[in-house]
Amino acid sequence: LIRAAAHYHRAFPEPVATLIVGEGPPEARARLEALVQQLGLEGEVLLPGKARYEDVSRLMNVADLFVLPSVEEPFGLVLIEALASGLRVIATDRGGPPTFVPAELRAAGLAELVRPIAVDARGKPLPQDETPFSRELAEAVLRMLHRPVTMAERRRIAAAVADQTWAHKAAEIVAVYREAIAATAALNGDGAGADTPAHHPR
Structure with a gap:
């Protein structure tokens, strides 16, 4: 510079x-x-x-x-x-x-x-x-x-750049995790949603 x-x-x-x-x-x-x-x-x-x-x-x-x-x-x-x-x-x-x-x-x-x-x-x-x-x-x-x-x-x-904030980025990360949890639950066939913890019997 x-x-x-x-x-x-x-x-x-x-x-x-x-x-x-x-x-x-x-x-x-x-x-x-x-x-x-x-x-x-x-x-x-x-x-x-x-x-x-x-x-x-x-x-x-x-x-x-x-x-x-x-x-x-x-x-x-x-x-x-x-x-x-x-x-x-x-x-x-x-x-x-x-x-x-x-x-x-x-x-x-x-x-x-x-x-x-x-x-x-x-x-x-x-x-x-x-x-x-x-x-x-x-x-x-x-x-x-x-x-x-x-x-x-x-x-x-x-x-x-109003959406380039820590709060916005955190919300994006949470959304990605929710999608991943929902997709995993669907693959496992346990019916758990993004907001529902999966339960696996022992």
């Missing part, structure tokens, strides 16, 4: 603040800080570190968009949180995001999945793909920056 920021900060005519929220190992933070300095992005790319949940929520409420350029993202709960806040999102087209970022939002330009950076056999990013990937990511950011989002669109984004 920092390399992409070097492209879109130069290309966009207005000031852009890029916040990278979160805290990793000290050596990782040191590398990020060094890259920010190397690219001359001090004051434009900010690394506030670890933030409380309520602070992250406040940041999402005032942000223009959310970017999750993961090399590998098994799920991406924070992406759902961003969408639920009405934020446009950009993520890599790998792992979890393609399964839950609504197609209707992608078609409307309110969400975008970019190709992931190329990796080697161990899953490590290929250095030769860093520049092409960062440029493609920057272009996706610029497309959204050049098109301001309306409040109606933010409500549309949030509504599109």
Whole structure:
């Protein structure tokens, strides 16, 4: 994202603040800080570190968009949180995001999945793909920056993931278990339903 920021900060005519929220190992933070300095992005790319949940929520409420350029993202709960806040999102087209970022939002330009950076056999990013990937990511950011989002669109984004809650997911899991219990009971011929415990005489 920092390399992409070097492209879109130069290309966009207005000031852009890029916040990278979160805290990793000290050596990782040191590398990020060094890259920010190397690219001359001090004051434009900010690394506030670890933030409380309520602070992250406040940041999402005032942000223009959310970017999750993961090399590998098994799920991406924070992406759902961003969408639920009405934020446009950009993520890599790998792992979890393609399964839950609504197609209707992608078609409307309110969400975008970019190709992931190329990796080697161990899953490590290929250095030769860093520049092409960062440029493609920057272009996706610029497309959204050049098109301001309306409040109606933010409500549309949030509504599109309204069913992506823990309660909804729990209900889906319960429904699957009920179906499995009913199917097993039918196969056993004991007449037990989804809500009726099966009884097997000893």
